[in-house]
Amino acid sequence: MVGTDEVRKIGEEHEAVLRSLLSPEESARYLRSMQTAKAMEQAYSFLLARALLRTTLSRYCSDVKPQEWNFIMNEHGKPEIDFDNLKARRIPEQFKSLRFNLSHCSGMVCCAVSIGRDVGVDSELISTKRRILSIAERFFSEAEFEELKKIHPDRQQLVFSRLWTLKEAYVKARGLGISGVGLDNFEFTEASGFIFSLQLSDNVCRFDREDSVVSSGDLWKFLIVNPPSVSQSTERNSPAHTVSLAVGGQEPFELVCLKTVPCHVTPDVLLDPRST
Structure with missing residues (x-):
């Protein structure tokens, strides 16, 4: 989990590092959201959540760089890892059952990751x-x-x-x-x-x-x-x-x-x- 108020103190340089972890689509979505003060807070939570997810998944599977993870939506809109379209040539079988979920609210971003469990x-x-x-x-x-x-x-x-x-x-x-x-x-x-x-x-x-x-x-x-x-x-x-x-x-x-x-x-x- 990440305390968003604490991360805000790091500054623009670290914000750029976080953006570098996102996919082009996520980065564009983040930039489009920076319109008002309230929207900026929500956009920053989005940035942290996606960066946290990608870096956490790469802790499990170091062959995949954070920005290389791809996701798809199930029929109900829940995101899942798209293993068929990862750049990594070989994913250990144990990690093909990685599952995750995100939550962000005012002041906090959370990421839960499990292997073989909803x-x-x-x-x-x-x-x-x-x-x-x-x-x-x-x-x-x-x-x-x-x-x-x-x-x-x-x-x-x-x-x-x-x-x-x-x-x-x-x-x-x-x-x-x-x-x-x-x-x-x-x-x-x-x-x-x-x-x-x-x-x-x-x-x-x-x-x-x-x-x-x-x-x-x-x-x-x-x-x-x-x-x-x-x-x-x-x-x-x-x-x-x-x-x-x-x-x-x-x-x-x-x-x-x-x-x-x-x-x-x-x-x-x-x-x-x-x-x-």
Whole structure:
């Protein structure tokens, strides 16, 4: 993950380096987006996200330069690696199952990469200005909405953010889009002791959460990552962002979470090593 405010301090020289990692189409899209201050912020997040993705993939497969990765969209608009059109002559078989997902919000860019597993990541800035109950009533299940109303107002924003990013991460991992899954067609329920329950229309799972690691049994694993080293709110030392992961597959896996800056001399910071 990358803290975008931190990277902005690096300056125009590093921005040019990041642009050099993009495809011609991505670079042109970035330049076209630099119109207003708000558009520039979104464009910068796009630049960081694409540079982060390309450099991360090349860490796995060093025979492919960051700018050489090609992508295609599936029928629902989810990007995937186009292995048939890579310039590298030989890709190890183990890397042909590389999968990824991106998320960027105000102040943060995240990239999740896995081998042989569906993966989705979602991040958002925890905001006290949104009318979260109105949003939850429209997009959450009835049970989720009712539980959210019972939570003390001091915690509502955080719990809402966790539920929202968990849902988005799961939808993105499925690769079907919100219209294909529907945010209200499945639900997460938080109980005392940080126990969550996930219910799908065709499957009911119960899973415990311990120190932000949520295991859904034999189909999916859900992880809530709060990265205080990337950004920290000033109010009650609570996390400024919520980051959630949805990972498919039955086998245990190790999560390595890094704070990084693409193509910069600053060493990576290991934020969140864990196994699940």
